[in-house]
Structures are given as structure tokens and as C-alpha cells.
Amino acid sequence: MLNNMMVGQFFAADSIIHKLDPRIKLLLTFVYTLLMFFIESMFIFTFNILAIIMVYKLARVPLKILIKSIKRMLPILLISAGINIFLIQGETVFKFLGINITKQGLCMVSTMIVRIICLISGMLLLLYTTSPAELVAAIEKILKPLKIFKVSPEEIAIMFSIALHFVPVLLLEAERIMNAQRARGAKFDSKHLKEKLKAYITIVIPLLISTSNRANDLAIAMESRCYHGGENRTRFKILHYSAYDLYALLISLLYVLLLLIFNKLDFFKIVM
Amino acid sequence: MIKIENLDCMYKTSNNQMVQALKGINLTINPGEFVAIIGANGSGKSTLAKHMNGIMLPKEGDVFVFGKNTKEEQNNLFIKKSVGMVFQNPDNQFVTSVVEEDIAFALENLEIPFDEMHERVRMALECVGMYEYKDASIESLSGGQKQKIAIAGAIVMQPKFLVFDEPTSMLDPQSREEICSLLKRLNETMNIGIIFITQFMEEVALAKRVIVMNDGKIVKDISPGCLFEDIDFLESMKLKAPQITYFCLELNKLGENINPGILDLKECADELAAALKGNKL
Ligand SMILES: Nc1ncnc2c1ncn2[C@@H]1O[C@H](COP(=O)(O)OP(=O)(O)OP(=O)(O)O)[C@@H](O)[C@H]1O
Numbered sequence: 138m139l140n141n142m143m144v145g146q147f148f149a150a151d152s153i154i155h156k157l158d159p160r161i162k163l164l165l166t167f168v169y170t171l172l173m174f175f176i177e178s179m180f181i182f183t184f185n186i187l188a189i190i191m192v193y194k195l196a197r198v199p200l201k202i203l204i205k206s207i208k209r210m211l212p213i214l215l216i217s218a219g220i221n222i223f224l225i226q227g228e229t230v231f232k233f234l235g236i237n238i239t240k241q242g243l244c245m246v247s248t249m250i251v252r253i254i255c256l257i258s259g260m261l262l263l264l265y266t267t268s269p270a271e272l273v274a275a276i277e278k279i280l281k282p283l284k285i286f287k288v289s290p291e292e293i294a295i296m297f298s299i300a301l302h303f304v305p306v307l308l309l310e311a312e313r314i315m316n317a318q319r320a321r322g323a324k325f326d327s328k329h330l331k332e333k334l335k336a337y338i339t340i341v342i343p344l345l346i347s348t349s350n351r352a353n354d355l356a357i358a359m360e361s362r363c364y365h366g367g368e369n370r371t372r373f374k375i376l377h378y379s380a381y382d383l384y385a386l387l388i389s390l391l392y393v394l395l396l397l398i399f400n401k402l403d404f405f406k407i408v409m
Numbered sequence: 410m411i412k413i414e415n416l417d418c419m420y421k422t423s424n425n426q427m428v429q430a431l432k433g434i435n436l437t438i439n440p441g442e443f444v445a446i447i448g449a450n451g452s453g454k455s456t457l458a459k460h461m462n463g464i465m466l467p468k469e470g471d472v473f474v475f476g477k478n479t480k481e482e483q484n485n486l487f488i489k490k491s492v493g494m495v496f497q498n499p500d501n502q503f504v505t506s507v508v509e510e511d512i513a514f515a516l517e518n519l520e521i522p523f524d525e526m527h528e529r530v531r532m533a534l535e536c537v538g539m540y541e542y543k544d545a546s547i548e549s550l551s552g553g554q555k556q557k558i559a560i561a562g563a564i565v566m567q568p569k570f571l572v573f574d575e576p577t578s579m580l581d582p583q584s585r586e587e588i589c590s591l592l593k594r595l596n597e598t599m600n601i602g603i604i605f606i607t608q609f610m611e612e613v614a615l616a617k618r619v620i621v622m623n624d625g626k627i628v629k630d631i632s633p634g635c636l637f638e639d640i641d642f643l644e645s646m647k648l649k650a651p652q653i654t655y656f657c658l659e660l661n662k663l664g665e666n667i668n669p670g671i672l673d674l675k676e677c678a679d680e681l682a683a684a685l686k687g688n689k690l
């Protein structure tokens with residue numbers, strides 16, 4: 138089963154983190170994301186990574202899954218790092234292809250990579266430990282105020298759940314179409330930008346058609362299963378806060394304060 | 410009971426031409442029946458199926474489910490709940506990625522209370538033999554397993570009929586067999602009426618009654634055994650009999666007296682063995 142796991146899919150386990158109310162988890166993930174943008178020191182990031190590993194252990198989600206997901210995003214990370222590293226001015230450390238690599242550049246890029254890894258790990262933890270139905274129920278509750286503007290939070294929540302389910306399906310589909318077009322001579326790996334662009338356009342149209350067919354099928358399937366709009370539905374998951382949620386809030390609050398204080402104190406900022 | 414009277418259906422194609430997909434269909438399906446529908450591509454099978462639970466509403470003619478007309482808005486939920494549907498591509502039938510949550514979807518829509526909902530989801534999963542996968546991610550399942558989940562998602566409504574539109578055409582032979590025996594079990598033990606559209610002639614043998622469609626019309630309504638004997642008719646409909654029927658017919662040509670209406674492998678073997686013994690004596 139692990140092999141087939143897609144990036145960011147719910148991982149069922151019996152853990153405290155799974156039991157937390159999804160609203161709390163959404164809130165904490167949001168705060169955590171903000172926090173990561175305030176932190177600059179490599180030392181604190183390292184500390185944060187240790188904390189994340191602990192929380193993953195607590196959630197009984199194997200780190201293997203996380204590492205696999207991060208590996209998949211590595212190419213994008215490295216490309217953006219590669220671009221950045223050449224652009225930053227400062228003290229030259231060494232030369233590469235005739236371009237100066239600076240101390241500041243290295244420093245900035247390594248911080249950026251670690252920050253993104255921290256961000257991804259946090260968001261994935263939310264997805265691993267919260268089932269779609271819980272997530273949907275939480276989003277619905279949070280969006281309740283939108284009712285004033287005649288926007289249906291139930292419908293947005295269902296749309297979100299469907300999107301979450303179909304993203305991996307469509308990714309696989311894109312890959313399939315890409316292979317089919319490659320067999321017909323599309324040059325995805327071409328060095329010429331124009332050829333490359335042309336090749337990618339050949340995926341777009343088949344993908345749009347197949348997506349629209351899928352949407353059509355899904356609409357019929359939903360209707361067959363008595364879907365009649367977002368109103369008047371009961372829920373498979375009912376949300377209620379427990380004492381754990383309070384502990385989680387308190388511990389997280391302490392953690393945020395701790396990191397912010399560390400971040401203020403200069404002596405933790407190691408000099409590279 | 411599903412009762413279809415004088416049903417016509419027209420589609421408008423993209424270049425503004427009209428295609429008549431159904432022409433004057435009259436059909437009654439009784440509770441607990443196992444009916445197969447076959448026919449060449451484009452003969453109107455899917456269109457007919459979509460009329461059975463009110464996904465498509467007739468412009469000409471009427472469809473009644475237990476006496477309630479599908480055209481009347483207030484019957485909508487009753488009809489959807491009484492006639493479940495399972496489609497060809499398992500991937501396009503799920504609204505979420507966790508097995509038990511997807512199965513609960515119909516019950517959420519029907520406003521079933523919490524405890525009953527969980528109980529019914531459990532029963533539906535046990536019925537298709539997938540209870541151990543209740544927390545699994547749907548993506549991680551095989552095609553056959555996905556189709557079982559789709560079936561569970563329909564039987565959780567406790568329907569009186571289930572319509573299957575080529576549910577096995579994307580599956581490997583082993584999964585296909587599993588789905589077929591599941592359908593048989595649903596029909597025999599739970600007495601759910603099954604309407605089974607398929608392109609696989611071996612699967613038609615599961616049914617007690619076969620409806621052959623051609624060009625929007627029902628051209629035959631007969632038992633599988635009798636249908637397959639008439640190979641010329643089948644081929645004129647761009648269909649074929651199962652291998653076993655051809656085999657029996659070939660044997661008959663060789664002068665053996667084997668009933669070509671036999672569809673069961675074992676039965677055929679028995680008759681053949683008996684005939685062989687007769688030759689030896
Ligand atoms: N949405 C549509 N728009 C226009 N024409 C359609 C549409 N759906 C079906 N048709 C036409 O209606 C006729 C019957 O189609 P239908 O899908 O019911 O056939 P089918 O027996 O299910 O075929 P298949 O074996 O390919 O599934 C065909 O001629 C088809 O081209």
C-alpha cells in the first residue's frame with residue numbers, strides 16, 4: 138500500500154494527532170506556516186525539523202512517506218535554488234562556470250530549501266492525519282460566515298473534497314498522455330524552448346477533454362447517489378473538541394513563543 | 410418494478426443533427442430479476458440505463474419505478490434510492506479518497522442519522538467483502554477492488570434494483586469473475602434486481618433474461634440459452650455467442666447430439682463425457 142501512496146494522501150492510524158479536531162489542525166497548520174516565514178536562523182530550522190520528526194512519530198505516520206513526497210518535489214526545489222544561487226551578490230567563495238558563488242548566496246539558498254522542506258512537512262502532516270471528510274467538515278464550519286453572501290459552504294467543501302481526490306487521478310492521466318504523445322514524437326526533453334513548449338501543448342488538449350469527460354461521469358454518478366445540492370445533508374464525521382485539542386493549542390503556543398524568542402536572540406544565529 | 414412505456418430519446422450532436430438513440434422502447438423489469446442487456450456500440454444501452462433511475466428524463470414516453478413517474482420532481486430521491494447505478498470507469502465515481510467516507514456519500518445525501526449511517530456503511534462493506542479496507546485510500550486499490558467499492562456505494566442505499574453499465578470492461582479476467590459472482594450473490598441472497606449491460610457474452614449467461622438492442626430498439630427479449638443457439642441472428646447484430654456455444658455447434662456438425670443451449674462448462678463436460686461413453690459402448 139505504501140508504494141501506491143500519492144503525495145499528501147490520508148494515512149489512517151490510531152494516534153493523538155489523528156484524533157485532534159480538524160479545525161484545530163487547520164488553524165495550527167496556518168500558524169505554523171506563518172511562523173516559518175519569520176524564522177531566519179539555520180539553527181532554529183534544525184530544531185524545528187527535530188520537532189517535526191517527533192510529531193510524525195506521535196502521529197504514527199512513517200517518515201518514509203514524508204521523505205518520498207519531499208523527494209518528488211526535490212527537482213523543483215533544486216532548480217529554483219540553482220537560479221537563486223547565481224543571482225546573489227557578496228563575498229565570493231568559489232567560481233562556477235565563470236560565475237561567482239557568494240557566501241550570502243549559499244546562505245540564502247540553504248535557508249530557502251530548509252524553509253520549504255519545513256513548510257511541506259507541516260502541510261503534509263495535516264493531510265496525512267486528517268481524512269477528507271474531516272477536512273471538508275472543518276472547512277465547512279470555517280466558511281459558515283460566507284452564508285451571508287449566499288455562498289454555500291457545503292458546496293465549496295464538497296468541491297474541495299473532489300479536487301483533493303482528483304488531483305492524483307489527473308496527474309496520472311497527464312503522465313499517461315505525456316507517454317502517448319512522446320510515442321508520437323513529442324519532444325518533452327528538447328533543448329529548444331519552442332519545441333519543448335509545443336510538446337507540452339499536446340498534453341493540454343487531451344487532458345482538458347478527458348477531464349471534462351470525467352467531470353461528466355462524476356456528475357452522473359453523484360446524482361445517482363442522491364446528491365441534490367449541499368443543503369440538507371447529514372454527516373459521516375461529526376466534529377467535537379476534546380481535551381487533547383486544548384493541550385495541542387497550549388503546546389503549540391509555547392512552541393511558537395519559544396521559536397520567536399530564539400529567533401530574536403542573536404547568539405543562536407550561527408555564522409556561516 | 411421498472412416499467413418503461415413508449416420511450417423515445419433524441420440527442421443533438423455537435424453539428425446540430427438529431428440522433429434518435431431510443432425508438433419506442435417498451436419494457437418491464439420485475440423485482441429480483443437478473444436481466445442482461447447486450448447490443449453493438451451505439452445501440453442505445455447506456456441511454457436506456459440512464460432513463461431507469463431518472464438521470465435522463467423522457468421527452469416522449471414514460472418511465473415508472475414502483476409506479477412512480479420519473480418525470481415528477483417529488484419522486485426524484487425515491488427513484489434514485491430504489492435504483493442504484495454503477496458505471497464503467499471506477500475512477501470517475503468517487504467523491505472522496507477514503508473508502509468508508511465515499512460509501513457514506515449517498516447516506517449523507519439521504520439525511521440518514523449518524524449511527525445508522527455508520528452501521529449501514531459497515532454492512533455494505535462487509536457485503537462486498539471489503540471491510541478490512543474501510544480506511545484505505547481509494548487510489549491504492551486495484552480496479553476490481555475499486556469497482557467493489559462503487560457497488561458498496563450503491564447498495565448502501567438499500568436499492569431494489571441495481572443497474573450496471575459495463576462494470577467489468579476495464580477489469581482483468583480475475584476481477585471480472587469476482588464482480589460477476591458478487592452480482593450473482595446480490596441477486597440471490599439480497600434479492601436485488603440486477604440490470605447488467607455487458608459486452609462479454611460469457612457474463613450474459615449469469616442472467617435469466619437477455620435483452621438485445623439494435624439501433625435504439627429492443628429486438629429480442631429471451632433467455633440466454635435460446636439466444637445463443639441462434640448464431641446467425643447474433644452475428645447480424647454484430648454480436649457473438651460464447652466460445653462454448655460454438656464448440657457445441659461444431660460438435661453437432663460432427664454428428665454428436667449436444668444441446669447448443671448449454672452455457673455451463675461443467676454441464677457441457679458432463680454431456681460430452683456421456684456422449685463419448687455412448688460411442689464406446
Ligand atoms: N451525449 C450525447 N450526445 C449526442 N449523441 C449521443 C450522446 N450519447 C449518446 N449518443 C448517441 O446515441 C446513440 C446511443 O448511445 P449509447 O451510449 O446509449 O449506446 P451504447 O449502446 O451504450 O453504446 P456503447 O456500447 O458504446 O456503450 C449513439 O448513436 C450515440 O452516438
Ligand SMILES: [Mg+2]
Nearest residue numbers: 454455456574
Ligand atoms: Mg454504453
